[in-house]
Amino acid sequence: MDLFTSPLLERLASARHILIAGGGGGFDVFSGLPLYFRLRELGKTVTLANLSFTHLEALKDTRTPWEMHAIIETFRAPLAIRPWKDMPV
Numbered sequence: 001m002d003l004f005t006s007p008l009l010e011r012l013a014s015a016r017h018i019l020i021a022g023g024g025g026g027f028d029v030f031s032g033l034p035l036y037f038r039l040r041e042l043g044k045t046v047t048l049a050n051l052s053f054t055h056l057e058a059l060k061d062t063r064t065p066w067e068m069h070a071i072i073e074t075f076r077a078p079l080a081i082r083p084w085k086d087m088p089v
Contacts, residue, residue, distance in 0.1 A: 017047070020047070020048050021049040
């Protein structure tokens with residue numbers, strides 16, 4: 001059996017919006033992202049979430065997701081130029 005004919009995808013066939021939630025440790029990325037992209041290929045709306053075991057309220061000098069989005073957008077335009085793409089192999 002491969003990923004494309006898995007019982008999981010058969011059960012999700014009628015779903016329109018799917019939540020993929022990771023439990024931390026990094027393994028959720030390795031298993032969650034391929035599933036995310038396959039479900040998107042199948043036309044599903046997919047939301048990614050993450051559960052943290054850290055006491056986040058105790059952290060100091062942290063940024064909200066909205067602040068991080070603004071910071072990423074600030075640097076997005078300069079990163080559109082990728083000189084390594086023109087380097088000989």
